[in-house]
Amino acid sequence: MKQKPTLKVIAKELDVSVSTVSKALRDSKEIGEETKKKVKAFAKLYNYRPNNIALSLKNKKTKTLGVIIPEIVHHFFTTVISGIEHYANDKGYNVIVGLSNESFKKEVINLEMLANGSIDGFIISVAKETLSFKDFHHFSETIDQGIPIVMFDRVIDDIECDKVIVDDVKTSEKAVQKLIDGGCKNIGIISTKDYVNVGRLRTEGYKNTLNANHIKIQNSRILKIDDKFNSDDNLEFLEEQIYTYFEENEVDGLFTVNELYAITAMKVARQKGLTIPDDLQVIGFTDGVLSRHAYPSLTTISQHGFEMGEESAKLLIDRLENPNEEEELFKTIVVKTDIIDRETTKLRNPKK
Amino acid sequence: MKQKPTLKVIAKELDVSVSTVSKALRDSKEIGEETKKKVKAFAKLYNYRPNNIALSLKNKKTKTLGVIIPEIVHHFFTTVISGIEHYANDKGYNVIVGLSNESFKKEVINLEMLANGSIDGFIISVAKETLSFKDFHHFSETIDQGIPIVMFDRVIDDIECDKVIVDDVKTSEKAVQKLIDGGCKNIGIISTKDYVNVGRLRTEGYKNTLNANHIKIQNSRILKIDDKFNSDDNLEFLEEQIYTYFEENEVDGLFTVNELYAITAMKVARQKGLTIPDDLQVIGFTDGVLSRHAYPSLTTISQHGFEMGEESAKLLIDRLENPNEEEELFKTIVVKTDIIDRETTKLRNPKK
DNA sequence: CCTTGCAGCTACAACGTTTTCGTGTTGATA
DNA sequence: TATCAACACGAAAACGTTGTAGCTGCAAGG
Incomplete structure (x- = not known):
């Protein structure tokens, strides 16, 4: 079991400084060609990958999206997750899933568990219990802390955030x-x-x-x-x-x-x-x-759950990557619906 | 929008050192009662929560599990995820989901994307393409780096790791x-x-x-x-x-x-x-x-997908929290199955 | 009066990165 | 020869946290 190499061990091994290694790997022009080649070869050999956590701490962004849904054993939600995953992965983001089980308390816990710096933003479909209690403080507090939220399908009118719904x-x-x-x-x-x-x-x-x-x-x-x-x-x-x-x-x-x-x-x-x-x-x-x-x-x-997921992820990532541009101008995207004709109705729609 | 308070700002505000704040909050006996009370009150007021990323970096563990499955729009996999989530959340772990879409390449990418320190261990059901290619180097490399893997349902005999299957x-x-x-x-x-x-x-x-x-x-x-x-x-x-x-x-x-x-x-x-x-x-x-x-x-x-998920999470977390105890002694858990009698068969089984 | 012990606090290093700001060496120019 | 830019690199800070070691002042013991 070989441990993950860090910049430090590469630096020591090659007898250069940590900064040199870092710069060499990022192809900085401050570093001579010779050294670059040497460092890169070594890094490749030992399969060096920058530590994500350290990057997150430094950059104050985790490149991770938190998705909180009422239930995962539900076709609609899973297609939405697929959509989110698809778009997010494309943009280099990971997706961390929290389940509320339609419970207010679990929703709050999940939110708090992730709002400690673990994620950059949320995509949420609100739990039934929360809707019935009408207690939305956890959402406003999260937004207040600067963590953006996108709500889909089960949204809350009074909370100001991006939304993805069907009409x-x-x-x-x-x-x-x-x-x-x-x-x-x-x-x-x-x-x-x-x-x-x-x-x-x-x-x-x-x-x-x-x-x-x-x-x-x-x-x-x-x-x-x-x-x-x-x-x-x-x-x-x-x-x-x-x-x-x-x-x-x-x-x-x-x-x-x-x-x-x-x-x-x-x-x-x-x-x-x-x-x-x-x-x-x-x-x-x-x-x-x-x-x-x-x-x-x-x-x-x-x-079109997949699209809803994609749109949600797009909305969130856009907001994350272009902060205070169009600040406080929240969008609501309405995804179109289609009637799929099958056997339980008599009339066939020729027009799509 | 108020930013998350850190130990540093609390320290400055209260005119004590960062260490004092940290210790006060963790109820260390090094700190006087007075100070403790003061710090705790302040922390509560400003809703202080330790930054997870910083903790992860320090402790070299993220309290996050990576789950990689072929597909999420699939009832079996979602029940497994439910089981994983349930057990993991109970133990204070988060779950980050990666989708391979049955593709070898996406499986590798997902693994690499998460193996950079983002997660402590994997729970995986192998993609069909991977099974057909018989290329398992990404799994052995991950294990080699000290990141434990638990496989469920679609497992690989040649890879030495914990497994959860049905007979x-x-x-x-x-x-x-x-x-x-x-x-x-x-x-x-x-x-x-x-x-x-x-x-x-x-x-x-x-x-x-x-x-x-x-x-x-x-x-x-x-x-x-x-x-x-x-x-x-x-x-x-x-x-x-x-x-x-x-x-x-x-x-x-x-x-x-x-x-x-x-x-x-x-x-x-x-x-x-x-x-x-x-x-x-x-x-x-x-x-x-x-x-x-x-x-x-x-x-x-x-x-019993839910149980399989729970068992997988348990296996993984056990291994994470008790390292090198029973090193290299991998378990394979066989979850029992039941026949559920419904209407497509004639014989009813009275015995469960 | 000098040690010892202790309570209560602070300083510092460390986790792995990136980035800013040096700093020393070279070679060319005035 | 003095000046200067270009080049190649290093030192250090920062992100937020925790643990170890160190420091201060005070009381008790000899």
Whole structure:
């Protein structure tokens, strides 16, 4: 086991000073050709790599991004991470991942754990619990310390920072309109409680479209699932709620704010003897593995998570590398969405 | 925007030395009660947190684990990451994620990018390309530099390091036996090319069980998918191969080495008019979202990814914190597997 | 009165870099 | 011969922290 060589040991070995070695390796013109060649050869031989930590300390930047998400076992978030990784790696940045598990406390801990100089900036999707508590001090404090934050998907309006979102309202309008155009008369929505902004906005789009089509809104057709900050073993709970929903509502079109709700609803519908898409058409949000491989395969809205990740990373790195340029001018990037036509809807959209 | 306070500014402000501040905060008995109280109050007020980077440099350890996996958009890997995160966070470690995308080159780059002092050790699942090239120099060099590696799932026998695996052979034997017990006469397997060790081992188990039951092995019933180092848009390719497979083989029982193969096979089987599980029983490997929400829901083998992650992190952190104790005595932990009975098999196992 | 001990604090080195500012040697120029 | 620039290199500081060793003043013991 040979230890990593440092400038110091190279210097001693070659009987020159540390500064000379450093400069030689960086090809400074202060150093003679001879010496440069000698040093470089030696460095190569011993596989010298500058110590990142020392560089971080000196430069006061770590070239590392902190990503804090509610959950990693979730297709949307992993595609976003892929996007972040892709862009960040390209720019020479590393990505360090923190999981909040939808918990406020874990989010705070993760933030603090990383805000000690370990990372240059954050990319965050806010935990449900945090959204429900409405306690955002950890974000403002972090920003106050000069550490920039980019929020994506689950963002907080009151926090001033860069954001990457989809146009939830418009997208949901498109989806519901599609159901209407496909012949649905009684359209329902399965959403989340209102403190989750994306749920609220998507519900808003649903209502807008009904209004625009002069269809009366029936509140019983709006199911707001409270998934208690964890999406693990509450599958039965979810099924129950949806079962009751179907008991009380006769719908022929259904829009859900994520794919799990859609898949589960299809399962329940099947139990009740409905066929899809003949008796019931379904559109989900977020294009994940479930949608693609469901039977019948689910028509969904693609959020383009990969792009969202890339945009988030770009926003953050731009801000890191061009500080106080356009200071305090925070951007919100709206990533476009697409409806992916599959088997749970009748109408095919020829126009992309 | 207030900058992070350092020991130095606290010292200056309080008109004591830096060492005094440091010691006061660490409750050293060298410092008088008065001074301690004063310093602590001040530190609290200004929300002082020791700079992690400086500590890392001094202690020569970063309290950060590097995880390099082939892909993150994959349920198994994300559950493993969850497990790693869980254990690591508990022990005060951070997790930095690198994606190889099944590419040898990216794996090497990621390793080098992190081996510069950024992390204390690695947890790795090897890229398919690396397995096929059989070029493992980057691993041995890393270990040689004193950076420990733990490999999980896709491991390399020739590299001496800690490993966390499932007993692929035994597990696959169990699964195939279950198909036999469930009345299947013609059992096939969809696996990967042999350079992927897990694929090879699972195929081995399949053969073992057929032999043990005096069933003749037919090579045409063994389909080895070559997914070309990426699992993205080769879905049609996969479907094609499976379609041909079904054309050439009449099977009533199918074991696949992952859930995607199983789901796809079910889809193709359905197209060919087979009903599941009446005409065809299926068991997959890796319990993911697909299996649970498929229709019919898929009987699978649970690899307990979360546990594998925890075990990997434990192995690594143990080694980091107790160096040269049991030096060179590498462990291989075999995590148990379970068959999760669902709707694609006929026989229900009452015994867990 | 001189040592010894101790409490309470400070100075300094070290971790590995980079960078600024020397400094000595050469050769050319006035 | 004195001056000066160019060249090749070294010393030292800095990033923020901790641990060791050293320093001061005071009280107790001989």
